[in-house]
Amino acid sequence: MAENKRWFIKKINKFLENDESNKMSKVDGSFIFEPNVLVGIADGNDPIYNKYKEIIGKFYLTPSEAYEWYCEKENKEIRMKNLSIVAYILPINQKTKMENLNYSKTMPSERWAHTRLFGEQANMNILEYLINELKKYGINAFAPTLDKRLFKINRNIWASNWSHRHNCFAAGLGSFGLSDGFINARGKAMRCGSLIIDLKLPSDALNRPSDPYEYCINCGDCISRCPVNAISFHNRHDKMICAPHVTSTIPFINQTYGINIYACGLCQVGVSCSNGIPKK
Numbered sequence: 001m002a003e004n005k006r007w008f009i010k011k012i013n014k015f016l017e018n019d020e021s022n023k024m025s026k027v028d029g030s031f032i033f034e035p036n037v038l039v040g041i042a043d044g045n046d047p048i049y050n051k052y053k054e055i056i057g058k059f060y061l062t063p064s065e066a067y068e069w070y071c072e073k074e075n076k077e078i079r080m081k082n083l084s085i086v087a088y089i090l091p092i093n094q095k096t097k098m099e100n101l102n103y104s105k106t107m108p109s110e111r112w113a114h115t116r117l118f119g120e121q122a123n124m125n126i127l128e129y130l131i132n133e134l135k136k137y138g139i140n141a142f143a144p145t146l147d148k149r150l151f152k153i154n155r156n157i158w159a160s161n162w163s164h165r166h167n168c169f170a171a172g173l174g175s176f177g178l179s180d181g182f183i184n185a186r187g188k189a190m191r192c193g194s195l196i197i198d199l200k201l202p203s204d205a206l207n208r209p210s211d212p213y214e215y216c217i218n219c220g221d222c223i224s225r226c227p228v229n230a231i232s233f234h235n236r237h238d239k240m241i242c243a244p245h246v247t248s249t250i251p252f253i254n255q256t257y258g259i260n261i262y263a264c265g266l267c268q269v270g271v272s273c274s275n276g277i278p279k280k
């Protein structure tokens with residue numbers, strides 16, 4: 001039964017172990033993400049979601065807003081009382097981290113680029129899989145990132161109306177770092193996901209630090225790893241410098257690895273928070 005987060009941990013780990021979409025099939029067939037996930041739960045009506053609206057912008061969706069949209073579209077009864085957010089961390093394969101560290105000081109390695117493209121597809125598959133598994137118990141679930149009619153990225157400010165990382169923070173899984181990456185017990189080199197479910201689960205909000213940068217030790221490792229100086233102690237992570245570099249990798253990745261994607265992640269490897277929460 002989907003009564004606690006252990007159920008989600010088991011389901012996601014099993015999926016990662018068995019599903020072909022989690023294999024680096026065009027490289028060496030190894031796992032894209034290690035089947036060693038973290039899962040956290042937040043109350044869908046947690047006041048932090050209104051704070052996100054204030055901090056990120058009015059366009060940012062609270063779980064209630066996203067779920068109401070879904071219910072209206074699907075002609076389902078709108079029930080907001082029991083909403084929970086399930087957030088998870090998918091740790092990137094160690095081999096991939098090592099390769100991205102050693103490959104180049106400016107361009108991503110092959111495995112990293114494959115993780116960005118095919119790993120994100122696996123992540124979408126996980127969301128679909130969980131929704132279908134929950135359906136078997138009569139539990140409604142919705143993942144805003146799966147519906148392109150709702151999910152939007154504002155490329156003027158590089159912010160989306162639904163953020164997995166912010167859900168991970170709400171669910172007590174870690175904190176942000178200087179580079180904007182999400183520091184957690186499996187390390188900043190990860191991808192993450194989140195979905196809304198119509199089932200009250202015990203919230204992990206007590207694990208949430210009061211400081212959103214709690215686990216960043218300000219070591220500055222990520223500053224020196226960035227090829228375009230997008231990270232600094234003074235301004236933290238400047239998306240307006242980062243994003244053009246990340247998108248400029250498309251032709252290189254296309255020509256070198258034969259896939260169409262952008263990637264970088266140089267600030268996520270070879271730094272003190274790559275593999276876990278660094279010691280203060």
Ligand code: SF4
Nearest residue numbers: 177178219220222273
């Ligand atoms: S590398 Fe150091 S400064 Fe950068 S996010 Fe990690 S802990 Fe913070």
Ligand code: SF4
Nearest residue numbers: 226242264265266267
């Ligand atoms: S993703 Fe790349 S460009 Fe952006 S901050 Fe990290 S290292 Fe710099």
